[in-house]
Amino acid sequence: MKTKLHLRNNLTAFAALLAMMLIMPDQTLAQTKYGLWVTGKRVTSDNCNDLTCLEDVSGKVSFSPETNTLKLSDATITYGATVLGIENDIPLTIELEGNNKITGSNAIASMGADTKICGSGSVEMTVDYDDAIYLKRSASLTIEDCTMSVKGKNYGLLPIKEGSTLIVRNVATLSFEGAEAAIADIDGLVLEGSSILTPAGAAFNKNLRGVAKGGKLVSGKVVFGSAAGIDAVGADAVSAAKPGIYNLHGTRLQQSWESLPKGIYIMDGVKKVKK
Known part of the structure; x- marks a missing residue:
């Protein structure tokens, strides 16, 4: 009887150990998923410290979930026609250092929450097939301090929900370019320490919901610069x-x-x- 009891206890202990071994890998693999995608790949707690582990991302790219900041430092991001460059469903700050370049066939960015692009660096965004930047869910886009050029095939900036606002604050140089219109379908343009440099006489037109001149949205390029x-x-x-x-x-x-x-x-x- 004593031998059977020992055997039963050993079997129970073995079963408990086996269950722990089966559970441990799941705990090890558990990760936090953030509302941010880069070249179509989800940013998680596993990859956020070094996003150059993603295909076609080089330089220094990281994401801080504490501040919701995506940091680009001398980064190059390229992607094909089936994914987006950067997509966010959370408020996001994109901080620029050095010279950065994002190139693709599909949209550079699809912003589903308020987004700010800032920093001492620069970024060149070029899309050869689609529009460059979309704003979703009445999101606002703030561009502050940095140097930035945005070129889309048809539109440079094109919100897809009403209520979107573009805020340009103390930029060194900022340009939007598109064959149909540089900036269209925005409900507000706020200029702080910045002004439209070219084309001369262009301004935000509330009725046309974009940057216009002579009663028409400006096609080609719109350039902002420091008012000072x-x-x-x-x-x-x-x-x-x-x-x-x-x-x-x-x-x-x-x-x-x-x-x-x-x-x-x-x-x-x-x-x-x-x-």
Whole structure:
């Protein structure tokens, strides 16, 4: 009887050990999945510290889940027609260091939550088949401090939900380019320490929901730059003898002061900042 009891206890212990061995691999493989994809691959707790483990991603690329920051440092990202470059369903900051390049056939970015691109570096985004950047779910896109060029085949920036806003803040140089329109279907353009440099006289048109000139959305390229860098154009270009509201290129604007976006203007010959 004692021998049978020992045998039963040993079998029970062995079964418990076997169960633990079967469970342990699952625990080891457990990972946290984040609402961010790079070249179609999900960013997780396993790969977030070094995303160059993903195919066609080189340089230094990492994601911090604590701050929801995707950091690109002298990075090159390339991808084909079946995936997107960067896709996020969470609020995201893309921080740039050095010179970065993202190239693909499909959209560079599909942003499903508010996104900010910033930093001391630069990024060149080029799409040879699709539109460059989509905004989903009424997301806003803030571009701050950095140097950035965005080129899509038909559109540079094209939200696919109403309520999207583009915020341009203290950029060195920023350009959007598309054969149909550089920037279309946005519900707001906020300029802080920045201005539209080219084409001269272009401005946000609320009715056309994009950057327009002469009653049409601007096709080709729209370039933004630091307002401080073109300050000298101001009052010298428009004398006090010419009433009305002008941009810093000396082009008279038809909108009322209340309907103008944030920026720097010359009103009746006096430079004013609308905040």
